[in-house]
Amino acid sequence: MKTSIATVSISGTLSDKLEAIAATGYDGIEIFEQDFIAFDGSPRDVGRMVRDHGLEITLFQPFRDFEGLPEPYRSKAFDRAERKFDLMGELGTDLVLYCSSCHPKALGGIDRAADDFAELGERAAARGMRVGYEALAWGKHVNDHRDAWEIVRRADHPNIGLILDSFHTLGRGIDPETIRRIPGDKIFFIQLADAPKIDMDLLYWSRHFRNMPGEGDLSVQAFMQAVMAAGYAGPISLEIFNDQFRGGSTRQVARDGYRSLIALMDDVRRAEPEIKLDLPKMPARVGVDGVSFVEFATRGAEARSLEDLLRTMGFERSGRHRNKAVTLWQQGDARIVVNEETEGHAGTAFNARGTTVCDIGLAVENAQAVTERAAALGTGLFSQPIGPGELDIPAIRGLSGSVLHFIDETSGLGDVWEVEFGAERVPAGAGITRIDHLAQTMSYEDMLSWTLFYTALFDMQKSPMVDVFDPDGLVRSQVVESPGGALRLTLNGADSHRTLAGRFLSETFGASVQHVALATDDIFATLDRLVERGFESLPMPQNYYDDLAARFDIAPDLLERMQSLNLLYDQDDRGAFFQTYSRAFAGGLFFEILQREAGYTGFGAPNAPFRIAAQKRLRRAKGVPGR
Ligand SMILES: O=C(O)c1ccc(O)c(O)c1
Numbered sequence: 001m002k003t004s005i006a007t008v009s010i011s012g013t014l015s016d017k018l019e020a021i022a023a024t025g026y027d028g029i030e031i032f033e034q035d036f037i038a039f040d041g042s043p044r045d046v047g048r049m050v051r052d053h054g055l056e057i058t059l060f061q062p063f064r065d066f067e068g069l070p071e072p073y074r075s076k077a078f079d080r081a082e083r084k085f086d087l088m089g090e091l092g093t094d095l096v097l098y099c100s101s102c103h104p105k106a107l108g109g110i111d112r113a114a115d116d117f118a119e120l121g122e123r124a125a126a127r128g129m130r131v132g133y134e135a136l137a138w139g140k141h142v143n144d145h146r147d148a149w150e151i152v153r154r155a156d157h158p159n160i161g162l163i164l165d166s167f168h169t170l171g172r173g174i175d176p177e178t179i180r181r182i183p184g185d186k187i188f189f190i191q192l193a194d195a196p197k198i199d200m201d202l203l204y205w206s207r208h209f210r211n212m213p214g215e216g217d218l219s220v221q222a223f224m225q226a227v228m229a230a231g232y233a234g235p236i237s238l239e240i241f242n243d244q245f246r247g248g249s250t251r252q253v254a255r256d257g258y259r260s261l262i263a264l265m266d267d268v269r270r271a272e273p274e275i276k277l278d279l280p281k282m283p284a285r286v287g288v289d290g291v292s293f294v295e296f297a298t299r300g301a302e303a304r305s306l307e308d309l310l311r312t313m314g315f316e317r318s319g320r321h322r323n324k325a326v327t328l329w330q331q332g333d334a335r336i337v338v339n340e341e342t343e344g345h346a347g348t349a350f351n352a353r354g355t356t357v358c359d360i361g362l363a364v365e366n367a368q369a370v371t372e373r374a375a376a377l378g379t380g381l382f383s384q385p386i387g388p389g390e391l392d393i394p395a396i397r398g399l400s401g402s403v404l405h406f407i408d409e410t411s412g413l414g415d416v417w418e419v420e421f422g423a424e425r426v427p428a429g430a431g432i433t434r435i436d437h438l439a440q441t442m443s444y445e446d447m448l449s450w451t452l453f454y455t456a457l458f459d460m461q462k463s464p465m466v467d468v469f470d471p472d473g474l475v476r477s478q479v480v481e482s483p484g485g486a487l488r489l490t491l492n493g494a495d496s497h498r499t500l501a502g503r504f505l506s507e508t509f510g511a512s513v514q515h516v517a518l519a520t521d522d523i524f525a526t527l528d529r530l531v532e533r534g535f536e537s538l539p540m541p542q543n544y545y546d547d548l549a550a551r552f553d554i555a556p557d558l559l560e561r562m563q564s565l566n567l568l569y570d571q572d573d574r575g576a577f578f579q580t581y582s583r584a585f586a587g588g589l590f591f592e593i594l595q596r597e598a599g600y601t602g603f604g605a606p607n608a609p610f611r612i613a614a615q616k617r618l619r620r621a622k623g624v625p626g627r
């Protein structure tokens, strides 16, 4: 299986792009004509540059407004075609994409277009070139791959074939199953793109909002299953027009694309095992059972105040690492690791960001399978020297310098707490049972990368993005969770430095986990115990409780109790939800304590604006600079 990406999909100069594409592991590129024209070097230079990177030019594109023209435009289009064949010869590629005409003078007519392509086929054959015809979703007469295929079929020339682009088919709502009727050898090239479902003009949607397969809402997998079932055996290429990607990190977008492409093709193979695919075997997406631990890199006074906070929340120190300045804090199944090492990953993370979550431990079905799948998807593995008596726990690098470790029960890795920390008992605690979810803060432009990171590797689904209003801007929030909610993550994308999330990002130089949410089965009993230990929750205003009383049927004495504990409330058709927050510590980190009743699956999203406002009020009261 040959992988390819169009040069328009990523940012930078042509040489930046080639470097990133080659380093990521793609086999080839589609050269977008604009990238070539903007380049100061001959077509031969470009061809050489591409080959020097170990890449091939899988396609040259686009050639516009060719078919169905009256004279004198028609002859002119053929002259232009000859010029581009010259250019392709020098670049060193034999395949060009012709997109369906948008020319105001184009006449239409399937046979007229077929005749034009038959004649073009002769000219292409004489030059050793091939032409693929793509139906643009907004083409003047041809905007459906079924019509494009009819033209190619009638042109009946070996050098003329069809190019399918998932966006044009799926974006128009055309059933991809119709592709199964097309002979595979007449499909010359496949372009893939996904897109979020947004109701807007097709051309504008295509040129600005495409994204990587799996990042959007289109059925790219169904499209690709049909293509492979048809017998297609050529390159599979990403053609992504996206404003964010054009200005984003060249390497990151190239890596995301590769990850999405490999995950997609693996899904295709699993869905239709009869499809032959030359792609190395890899484990399926791995099931996650929950968060096994959250590790903070910290030091000195900040470490002491984190420990004090953990104590007030009912955690106890249940173990010390046998070789390192690392302690384990636990209650129920919730484990917090406090790492004060000055070297290694935690040391580096602290030096870069101050107190920060430097590692997330996930409880998984099979830890080895995670690292194998991660490697196949182009994700770097992580390892540190192993000290005496330590277990070799599989780990990978997440995004933004983060690390994830994987613990399973079958390989003995679950014994790490006894083996490395000498932890012999689980402290009784104050009723907190487990880590319910982690909230990761990121810049808005990294949200797609993180979502893809989780959904390509694990058995996890994303839910629709929601808007959260901070008094000083908008934060986009997306939930990624495993079936049944064993692992729940909320990804919060900040656009501006003025939001609470944006401030956290800038003050921690791009840290990710901002808050850890802890679950209890009886939040009132738990909070009573926490208050005795000196826990201080985030104060909520009277107006919030007056509104609760108006919106919900809550008994007055219960409401009073909730207010005295600064509890926030939500409910859905399955049950009720209570949550409260700790005061912020170490530059904007905080904890949440929550109780889900009877299958409530949300996160109290309606409360988020009031929580954020309360946190900002406290920040101002403490005289923290900024808003
Ligand atoms: O937006 C366009 O014009 C355009 C050009 C070439 C393509 O392959 C395509 O899918 C879209």
Ligand SMILES: [Mg+2]
Residues within 6 Å of the ligand: 134, 165, 191, 239
């Ligand atoms: Mg295309």
